[in-house]
Amino acid sequence: MSDSTHEEAHTGPIRTPKQLFWVSFAAFVIPVFIIIGLVYYVTTGNKTAPGATDVERSIAERLQKVGVVEIRDANRPLQGGEAVFKAQCTACHATGVSGAPKLGDAGDWAARLQQGYDALLASALKGKGAMAPQGGGNFSDIEIGRAVAYMANSAGGKFAEPAAPAASGAAAAAAPETAAPVAAAAPAAAVVAATAPAADPAAGKALYDKACVACHAAGVANAPKFGDKAAWAPHIAEGMDAMLKTAISGKGAMPPRGATTATDDELRAAIQYMVDAAK
Ligand code: HEC
């Protein structure tokens, strides 16, 4: 056994003190970086998206399955026009983004006001141009109507903000304040109450006297005349649902909903009132 072979067997890849220094340095430093990396990886798992403020919500949104059922509180108090505007419409209508008519700008609104409240409301509900249906929002038709009136009135319109429908007022009255948890748990019940055909004769007469009488009392522009059997017979033959549909959408000289913001139930009641008078 020579000296040289003896040395070969014991040196291995590290031959100089310098190499030894770098190997031990790396053996110490690399694990430190790996640990830092792991800690960073674990703690950033729950970081929110940039700009998100509500951590729990953003996590819930990322975890949610495709498709959601959104339960809205049917009994929440309706918002006024200004509040709805600020929440939903101001984004475009304050500065006139993509051609939106500006709040308070009579020039922007003049031509639009001529269409009348119902046409404006219809555009807001259905969407128009760059505007999404309902102004893209979370509000009921009545609230949108109030926002339309608010905006239109800011620019010279003279529309009344629509009131809450009688049916939802009754539902709210029927649900005492103390039963709030129950009410919150039963939005379905409120929906049923709101859509049940409530052909309330008093409400029907009230709406007729207010809105339909102008044309239907005398038979203006061929409106079927109040109490005129022959005039009403063909309409009655179509059935209530067909008449209601026509009254909602309008026909010939008959404006949609008789130019009111009456609900379907109120219209139905007014039609029933006229039908009863023509029997
Ligand atoms: C994303 C932007 C945007 C939002 C949000 C928005 N609008 Fe608009 N809106 C527009 C634009 C753009 C027009 C003009 C559409 C056209 O004439 O082509 C418009 C037009 C209208 C008109 C006039 C329609 C007509 O027939 O002339 C009404 C009324 C209206 N908006 C109501 C609302 C209400 C109420 C809200 C809130 C609930 C709302 N908008 C939210 C963009 C918006």
Ligand code: HEC
């Ligand atoms: C501006 C005048 C006017 C007002 C206001 C009006 N109507 Fe009419 N209505 C008409 C005319 C005109 C017709 C006939 C339309 C036709 O057959 O072409 C008609 C037809 C109808 C019909 C028969 C529709 C069918 O099935 O063919 C019903 C129902 C009706 N109106 C309900 C109402 C109710 C309810 C109101 C009040 C909320 C009302 N109208 C307000 C003018 C009016």
